[in-house]
Amino acid sequence: MLEINPTSILIRYNVKLEKxxxxxxxxxxxxxEDELIRDIVEAVFEGDEDEVLVALQEAMDQGKxxxxxxxxxxxxxxxxxxxxxxxxxxYLPDVMISAQAMTDGIEYCKRASDRSHEFKAKVVSFVVxxxxxxxxKKILTVFLxxxxxxxxxxxxxxxxDEVISAVMEHRPIMLTGTALMTTTMYSxxxxxxxxxxxxxxIPFICGGGxxxxxxxxxxxxxxxxxxxxxxxxxxxxxxNNATIEDLKEQFHRN
Ligand code: B12
Numbered sequence: 332m333l334e335i336n337p338t339s340i341l342i343r344y345n346v347k348l349e350k351x352x353x354x355x356x357x358x359x360x361x362x363x364e365d366e367l368i369r370d371i372v373e374a375v376f377e378g379d380e381d382e383v384l385v386a387l388q389e390a391m392d393q394g395k396x397x398x399x400x401x402x403x404x405x406x407x408x409x410x411x412x413x414x415x416x417x418x419x420x421x422y423l424p425d426v427m428i429s430a431q432a433m434t435d436g437i438e439y440c441k442r443a444s445d446r447s448h449e450f451k452a453k454v455v456s457f458v459v460x461x462x463x464x465x466x467x468k469k470i471l472t473v474f475l476x477x478x479x480x481x482x483x484x485x486x487x488x489x490x491x492d493e494v495i496s497a498v499m500e501h502r503p504i505m506l507t508g509t510a511l512m513t514t515t516m517y518s519x520x521x522x523x524x525x526x527x528x529x530x531x532x533i534p535f536i537c538g539g540g541x542x543x544x545x546x547x548x549x550x551x552x553x554x555x556x557x558x559x560x561x562x563x564x565x566x567x568x569x570x571n572n573a574t575i576e577d578l579k580e581q582f583h584r585n
Contacts, residue, residue, distance in 0.1 A: 354415055354420040354421055357415060357418075357420060358376050358411050358415060361411045361414070362376075362411070363403075363407065367386075367389065367390040367393055367395060368390065368395075368400075368403055368404045368407070370382075370386040370389065370390075371383060371386040371387055371390060371400065371404035371405065371408060371436070372404055372407055372408035372411065373386075373408070374386050374408070374432065375404075375405060375408025375409055375411075375412070375429055375432050375433050375436065376408055376411055376412055376429060377429075377432075378425065378428030378429045378431070378432050379432060380431065380432045380435045383405075383432045383433075383435060383436045383439075384435065384436065384439050386404075387400060387404070387436055387439055387440060387443075390404070391443060396444075397440040397441075397443040397444040398440060398441075398444045398446060398448050398449075400436075400440050401436075401437055401440050401441075401448055402479065404436075405433045405436045405437055405440070406433070406476075406477050406478070406479060408429070408433065409429060409430065409433045409473070409476070409477030410477055410478070412425065412426055412429040412430075412477075413426070413473070413474055413477055413560065416560070417560045423466070423470065426470065426473060427469065427473075430473040430476075430477075433476070433477065434476075450479060450480060450481035451478075451479040451480050451566075451570060452480060452481070452503070452504040452566065452569075452570055453480070453481045453482075453483060453501055453502070453503040453504065454475055454480050454481070454482050454483070454503050454504065454505055454506070454507060454566060455482075455483045455485065455494070455497050455498055455501055455503040455505075455506050455507070456468055456471060456472055456475070456482055456483070456484050456485065456506075456507045456508075456509075457484075457485035457486065457487075457489040457493075457494055457497075457506075457507075457508060457509070458486070458487035458488065458489060458508075458509045458510070458511075458539070459488075459489065459508060459509070459510045459515045459516065459518040459519065460488060460489060460490050460491060460515065460518050461488060461512075461514070461515045461518075462487060462488060462509075462510055462511055462512055462515040463487050463488055464487070464509070464511035464512070464539070464540070465486070465487040465509070467509050467511070467538065467539055467540070467559055468484075468487065468507075468509040468539075470559040470560075471507060471509070471538075471559035471562050472484050474559055474560055474562055474563050475562060475563055475566065477563075478563035478566070478567075480563065480566055483497060483501050483503065485497055491518060491521050491522055491525060494506070494508075494522055495522070495525045495526065495529060498526065498531055498533070499529065499531070503533065504533060504534075504566065504569050504570060505533050505534040505535070505536060505565070505566060505569050506522075506526075506533055506534070506535045506536070507535075507536045507537075507538070507562060508522065508535065508536070508537050508538075508539075509538055509539035510537070510539045510540075510541050510542050511539050511540040511541050512541050513541045515541070516539070516541050516542050516546065519535070519537050519542075519547070519550070519552045519553075520550050520552060522535065522552075523535055523550070523551070523552045523553060533569075534553055534554055534565070534569055534575050534578055535552060535553030535554070536553060536554045536555075536556060536562065536565055536578075537552055537553055537554070537555055537556075538555065538556050538557060538558075538559070538562075542555065543555070544557075544583055544584060548579075548583070553575065554575060554578045554579055554582060554583070555582075555583060556582050561582065564582075565578060565582060568581065
């Protein structure tokens with residue numbers, strides 16, 4: 332008896348089947364066409380560190396530039412992961428695993444090249460003194476790195492002095508602070524005062540579970556945001572010469 336496969340008929344007549352797409356399906360639609368780049372992007376998406384290096388080497392052997400691969404393949408792959416996380420299709424562990432694969436890939440590319448990679452700009456990030464909650468800050472640094480920023484990550488439980496010294500040493504375009512506890516978030520006020528005393532006029536972006544827009548505006552600390560995924564967009568605006576007032580207007584909720 333003739334067996335009819337309805338799927339093939341629908342595909343033949345170009346009728347899209349009503350079926351929920353898996354994260355892999357969504358990602359696959361975003362993968363680039365260039366096969367060499369695609370293999371790297373896919374390995375970053377899968378969080379397969381070994382495969383990332385194999386695919387990078389293959390691309391370099393075929394004439395791709397090591398540093399260009401950072402932007403075109405590694406960051407592109409992480410961009411897809413960030414997008415799917417943003418859309419609620421991937422979870423935090425997926426992001427962290429892919430971020431590690433991307434970081435290993437970046438180191439590999441840097442070692443393979445005799446030139447240095449050009450980042451868009453530098454951002455200093457930290458979790459306030461007395462606070463070890465660093466998961467949100469880790470997400471934030473992943474988003475910044477995958478959008479081409481160099482992140483000076485000071486870690487968690489960072490004393491005010493250390494934050495100020497890092498800003499003076501690295502001269503970033505902006506500073507991000509994370510606080511998860513109502514007892515620790517007051518460090519932000521001290522940091523803002525110390526930045527001011529030292530004549531440093533960069534945007535201070537504040538976030539983390541305990542922090543509210545009301546707290547940040549009441550003490551005129553800087554710019555508040557509750558979503559780590561937005562931080563690269565804020566950095567892009569800073570590069571576009573947005574003032575602190577512009578940023579508040581654009582990113583604060585009414
Ligand atoms: C995981 C966790 C821990 C872990 C931390 C592990 C780690 N490495 O981070 C451990 C077990 C160590 C821990 C310890 C403690 N914890 Co705890 N912990 C939590 C918990 C359950 C989740 C926090 C978390 O990671 N959330 C997920 C991340 C992704 O959220 P997030 O950091 O806020 O980041 C998001 C946004 O805020 C934003 N964001 C973050 N940073 C920034 C920065 C900028 C610039 C921007 C724009 C955005 C942004 O981006 C992220 C998403 O997009 C919370 C409960 C809760 N509901 O939040 C309690 C909680 C934060 N902990 C709490 C407490 C009290 C403690 C302890 C004091 C407990 C104790 N008695 O020992 C200790 C504190 C130790 C210390 N000195 O810091 C309280 C704080 C209460 C308060 N408001 O002050 C909470 C709220 C639990 C509660 N309901 O009581 N904790």
